[in-house]
Amino acid sequence: xxxxxxxxxxxxxxxxxxxxxxxxxxxxxxxxxxxxxxxDRIDEVLRVVRSRRPGASGDGDV
Numbered sequence: 001x002x003x004x005x006x007x008x009x010x011x012x013x014x015x016x017x018x019x020x021x022x023x024x025x026x027x028x029x030x031x032x033x034x035x036x037x038x039x040d041r042i043d044e045v046l047r048v049v050r051s052r053r054p055g056a057s058g059d060g061d062v
Contacts, residue, residue, distance in 0.1 A: 021046055 028045045029037055037045070 024045050028041065
């Protein structure tokens with residue numbers, strides 16, 4: 001169990017989320033045919049959502 005420094009209030013929720021995401025990456029890497037995961041595949045596994053910058057043109061730039 002991961003706890004905050006100097007605190008016994010319980011597990012650190014951010015650390016638990018990071019551990020879960022690391023596990024998801026490990027599972028994806030184990031099942032991948034290629035030697036490395038592409039940046040796009042990593043974003044997919046981590047559920048990264050790209051948002052548009054305010055004022056960006058509609059040409060697909062992020």
